[in-house]
Amino acid sequence: xxxxxxxxxxxxxxxxxxxxxFYGQRIQLYITSAEIKxxxxxxxxxxxxxxxxxxxxxxxxxxxxxxxxxxxxxxxDYFTIMPxxxxxxxxxxxxxxxxxxxxxxxxxxVKLLSPEISDFExxxxxxxxxxxxxxxxxxxxxxxxxxxxxxxxxxxxxLPLQMLLPFIMEHAExxxxxxxxxxxxxxxxxxxxxxxxxxxxxxxxxxxxxxQTVLAKTEFENRKLFLLKAEGPSSTVGRPAxxxxxxxxxxxxxxxxxxxxxxxMEGEDSASVAQGFGAAIGGIGIDRFQIEEIATANNIPxxxxxxxxxxxxxxxxxxxxxxxxxxxxRSQVYEMIQENTKQDQSVLIIGVGNTAGVPQ
Amino acid sequence: xxxxxxxxxxAYAVEKCKKCGMLRKRKFTExxxxxxxxxxxxxxxxxxxxxxxxxxxI
Numbered sequence: 001x002x003x004x005x006x007x008x009x010x011x012x013x014x015x016x017x018x019x020x021x022f023y024g025q026r027i028q029l030y031i032t033s034a035e036i037k038x039x040x041x042x043x044x045x046x047x048x049x050x051x052x053x054x055x056x057x058x059x060x061x062x063x064x065x066x067x068x069x070x071x072x073x074x075x076x077d078y079f080t081i082m083p084x085x086x087x088x089x090x091x092x093x094x095x096x097x098x099x100x101x102x103x104x105x106x107x108x109x110v111k112l113l114s115p116e117i118s119d120f121e122x123x124x125x126x127x128x129x130x131x132x133x134x135x136x137x138x139x140x141x142x143x144x145x146x147x148x149x150x151x152x153x154x155x156x157x158x159l160p161l162q163m164l165l166p167f168i169m170e171h172a173e174x175x176x177x178x179x180x181x182x183x184x185x186x187x188x189x190x191x192x193x194x195x196x197x198x199x200x201x202x203x204x205x206x207x208x209x210x211x212q213t214v215l216a217k218t219e220f221e222n223r224k225l226f227l228l229k230a231e232g233p234s235s236t237v238g239r240p241a242x243x244x245x246x247x248x249x250x251x252x253x254x255x256x257x258x259x260x261x262x263x264x265m266e267g268e269d270s271a272s273v274a275q276g277f278g279a280a281i282g283g284i285g286i287d288r289f290q291i292e293e294i295a296t297a298n299n300i301p302x303x304x305x306x307x308x309x310x311x312x313x314x315x316x317x318x319x320x321x322x323x324x325x326x327x328x329x330r331s332q333v334y335e336m337i338q339e340n341t342k343q344d345q346s347v348l349i350i351g352v353g354n355t356a357g358v359p360q
Numbered sequence: 361x362x363x364x365x366x367x368x369x370x371a372y373a374v375e376k377c378k379k380c381g382m383l384r385k386r387k388f389t390e391x392x393x394x395x396x397x398x399x400x401x402x403x404x405x406x407x408x409x410x411x412x413x414x415x416x417x418i
Contacts, residue, residue, distance in 0.1 A: 184371070184388075186388065186413055187394060187413050198394070202395060233393055233394070318413065318414045319416075320372075320412075320414045320415075323374075323412040323413070323414040326412070357413060358394050359394060360395075
């Protein structure tokens with residue numbers, strides 16, 4: 001008897017097929033679950049590590065009146081409810097109001113923890129708090145999605161999580177690795193814009209033009225330069241759009257040049273420099289919206305220079321490759337000014353990004 | 361682990377002499393801030409300022 005007519009051999013073939021038809025999804029769920037469980041354990045570790053680092057930092061460096069642990073745990077659980085967008089009219093103002101209210105609240109309450117805290121330390125603690133609460137939120141969401149899929153024994157429910165997990169883990173790992181740089185007050189990859197403009201500002205008089213944002217005026221080949229960046233070396237991105245509004249109200253600008261870090265695409269070289277048009281500024285979008293509005297209303301062309309980097313490079317200690325590009329970017333800024341403006345015109349140069357460890 | 365891929369990042373500061381332009385790379389120390397005056401130049405009597413702060417992974 002040959003193998004194909006042997007009933008035992010037929011059973012060996014047919015039983016697994018039947019098992020896979022009826023229990024295939026469940027088997028896949030178990031295999032995927034094991035992978036996700038490992039990631040959740042890692043996320044749980046990141047969450048605890050960032051919380052402990054924050055508590056340690058506060059206990060060692062700030063003179064707190066009471067035990068800060070309870071308050072910190074409450075901060076970490078804070079959530080933000082974004083405004084309803086069924087009617088998008090006026091949504092940007094609402095988002096700005098919500099986001100800034102949260103920032104102001106956190107700032108005020110960190111200050112209450114230690115009333116003598118300096119602005120530099122305050123910004124640092126706020127950043128560490130933001131990292132810890134983001135990691136806590138990521139852990140909670142991933143865990144919720146996993147447990148729901150498991151409870152319902154629903155394989156398709158776990159698929160989106162499985163697909164997104166590598167990206168989520170990349171972000172979470174980057175955030176965890178960002179903590180030492182922010183604690184030590186070192187510049188991060190995102191600080192390349194402020195680093196370029198900060199050096200251009202060095203010998204000029206600085207004035208505060210918006211919250212945590214400084215402006216310096218200088219000249220270059222008979223052109224008036226307005227140099228703008230967040231106020232370093234604190235860990236802040238400032239409010240460049242508010243500053244632009246103030247500058248435009250008293251001056252006529254002929255061009256805006258924005259320097260920022262941009263996420264590189266896969267295959268692109270890290271620290272490569274690219275030029276383009278439009279407002280180069282990340283974040284939730286409120287600053288970009290405001291800058292675009294002002295530029296359009298005043299007919300000001302917006303040019304941008306970006307330094308490409310990965311998520312991790314953007315929020316961890318600046319790499320040598322990125323730091324080495326500062327001089328290249330600076331010379332490109334001057335070239336851009338020469339090519340796009342005439343003598344006696346005015347140009348605003350904005351160094352966009354977190355200015356941690358980058359003074360002016 | 362022997363085969364661990366974990367990289368160790370060390371922070372460095374690059375000092376540049378304002379007078380002779382000599383560059384010197386050294387390990388980052390607490391309190392180092394970009395563009396701030398750092399130390400006396402080793403080849404002339406000028407002052408150095410911190411030109412760059414960056415990390416290198418090994």
